[in-house]
Amino acid sequence: xxxxxxxxxxxxxxxxxxxxxxKEIKMAAKRNPMGADLLGQxxxxxxxxxxxxxxxxxxxxxxxxxGVIGRYSDLPEKYPNISHFHTMRINxxxxxxxxxxxxxxxxxxxxxxxxxxxxxxxxxxxxxxLGTKTDELEPVFSDLQKIDFDIGGSGSDLRxxxxxxxxxxxxxxxxDTMALTYDLTMHYQDELHRPAFPYKFKFKxxxxxxxxxxxxxxxxxxxxxxxxxxxxxxxxxxGEYADKGMDIQSDVISNCPxxxxxxxxxxxxxxxxxxxxxxxxxxxxSKALRPGKDRGATILIGSKAPIIEGAFLSSxxxxxxxIESPYDxxxxxxxxxxxxxxxxxxxxxxxxEFIQRVGLGNFLDAIEVEPVAEMVAHPxxxxxxxxxxxxxxxxxxxxxxx
Amino acid sequence: xxxxxxxxxxxxxxxxxxxxxxxKLKPMDLTKAMIEFFGDEVDKKLCKLxxxxxxxxxxxxxxxxxxxxxxxxxxxxxxxx
Ligand code: SF4
Ligand code: SF4
Numbered sequence: 001x002x003x004x005x006x007x008x009x010x011x012x013x014x015x016x017x018x019x020x021x022x023k024e025i026k027m028a029a030k031r032n033p034m035g036a037d038l039l040g041q042x043x044x045x046x047x048x049x050x051x052x053x054x055x056x057x058x059x060x061x062x063x064x065x066x067g068v069i070g071r072y073s074d075l076p077e078k079y080p081n082i083s084h085f086h087t088m089r090i091n092x093x094x095x096x097x098x099x100x101x102x103x104x105x106x107x108x109x110x111x112x113x114x115x116x117x118x119x120x121x122x123x124x125x126x127x128x129x130l131g132t133k134t135d136e137l138e139p140v141f142s143d144l145q146k147i148d149f150d151i152g153g154s155g156s157d158l159r160x161x162x163x164x165x166x167x168x169x170x171x172x173x174x175x176d177t178m179a180l181t182y183d184l185t186m187h188y189q190d191e192l193h194r195p196a197f198p199y200k201f202k203f204k205x206x207x208x209x210x211x212x213x214x215x216x217x218x219x220x221x222x223x224x225x226x227x228x229x230x231x232x233x234x235x236x237x238x239g240e241y242a243d244k245g246m247d248i249q250s251d252v253i254s255n256c257p258x259x260x261x262x263x264x265x266x267x268x269x270x271x272x273x274x275x276x277x278x279x280x281x282x283x284x285x286s287k288a289l290r291p292g293k294d295r296g297a298t299i300l301i302g303s304k305a306p307i308i309e310g311a312f313l314s315s316x317x318x319x320x321x322x323i324e325s326p327y328d329x330x331x332x333x334x335x336x337x338x339x340x341x342x343x344x345x346x347x348x349x350x351x352x353e354f355i356q357r358v359g360l361g362n363f364l365d366a367i368e369v370e371p372v373a374e375m376v377a378h379p380x381x382x383x384x385x386x387x388x389x390x391x392x393x394x395x396x397x398x399x400x401x402x
Numbered sequence: 403x404x405x406x407x408x409x410x411x412x413x414x415x416x417x418x419x420x421x422x423x424x425x426k427l428k429p430m431d432l433t434k435a436m437i438e439f440f441g442d443e444v445d446k447k448l449c450k451l452x453x454x455x456x457x458x459x460x461x462x463x464x465x466x467x468x469x470x471x472x473x474x475x476x477x478x479x480x481x482x483x
Contacts, residue, residue: 347469
């Protein structure tokens with residue numbers, strides 16, 4: 001075991017009851033010399049307030065254009081064990097379900113061929129294996145293939161699709177998020193491994209509007225479970241909540257953003273035509289209320305974190321569609337979106353930025369989708385589609401004359 | 403008639419070789435150039451196959467510099483020995 005460097009600043013991050021990455025790196029350092037050098041370089045970065053990583057170069061294994069993020073220390077003489085410290089993104093199973101045996105096998109490979117440090121999971125959803133040398137990339141890939149794991153996406157490609165645990169564990173799931181995620185991952189293997197887009201493209205699947213994977217903020221295409229009929233109400237169970245002391249008026253009715261609920265002390269009424277499907281009432285009275293029976297998803301497009309332009313939230317593309325295998329409508333639309341965006345998009349322009357540049361109307365024309373009133377940025381706000389057919393030529397002349 | 407994949411891959415390779423060190427090319431740059439050059443003897447699908455052939459033969463590699471590009475294999479400035 002390598003001697004651990006003196007790290008007074010990092011040691012501060014071990015204090016308190018919460019998990020500490022410093023503690024974990026120190027544990028890994030007992031088995032692998034990369035850990036000690038990593039602590040040393042990190043302490044130096046904290047002291048100097050300067051990062052000491054260089055990026056670039058390697059992007060994948062042979063034949064792949066994504067899944068590896070090349071990283072080198074700019075102090076290789078001082079920290080030789082992390083001279084190379086590449087990250088590998090590994091495609092996680094849909095919903096992040098593993099057997100402990102599968103996890104052990106991944107860890108065994110990484111202890112043998114990498115630093116032993118992992119990040120379960122990265123913000124992309126992948127299993128992140130932190131720190132290995134260039135020479136170990138192909139052997140890791142080959143070992144992972146033997147246990148049926150593949151590398152995920154990075155760079156200007158389809159990023160590894162990810163989803164909430166959906167129907168496997170959650171009663172609110174309005175469609176099978178895991179089945180759709182698996183299907184899209186397998187269908188778009190070429191786009192996942194061979195970058196061909198102007199920039200990254202992410203799918204995230206949430207089973208209901210609670211949106212546990214934050215797809216509305218973090219994916220170019222957000223597929224969020226939804227229903228189009230009426231919220232199911234069990235009036236007896238509502239009564240039980242009231243009997244047990246829940247203040248239904250203030251905790252549920254007053255917080256309904258659709259202002260569409262009424263409670264007369266005996267019965268709960270919902271005017272579903274005004275419900276914005278926020279899930280608040282269902283979350284609060286989970287025994288009494290459930291999403292409707294006619295279930296599917298709302299598909300939204302265009303969110304991203306603030307890198308080039310500011311942060312965007314996705315906006316509605318399809319207010320409601322049924323989500324059924326083989327998911328042809330989704331795939332047809334995705335293919336058309338990729339076609340126009342790949343051809344006309346600028347380098348490093350996310351699809352949301354592209355739509356903003358060319359205008360949603362033109363974008364919809366290109367992907368052959370009819371505009372509908374629900375294509376809004378926020379509920380009941382700003383339908384920013386220009387309905388040419390309702391615009392009379394005379395209107396403009398009259399305005400000018402007036 | 404459609405061009406053979408190898409011929410398109412060769413044309414792409416020459417383009418990458420000529421641009422090396424001066425301009426980084428994205429897969430779509432290659433595809434657009436091939437469609438312009440060969441006209442309706444190629445399409446996007448064929449270009450995709452040609453890019454795959456280019457990478458899997460080891461003649462070109464994917465690189466990343468803010469976005470993904472296709473270049474000749476070379477040692478990156480950032481790489482340590
Ligand atoms: S998004 Fe909805 S269905 Fe998915 S885990 Fe969260 S609450 Fe459940
Ligand atoms: S889901 Fe939200 S908007 Fe709809 S009734 Fe419940 S609280 Fe109101």
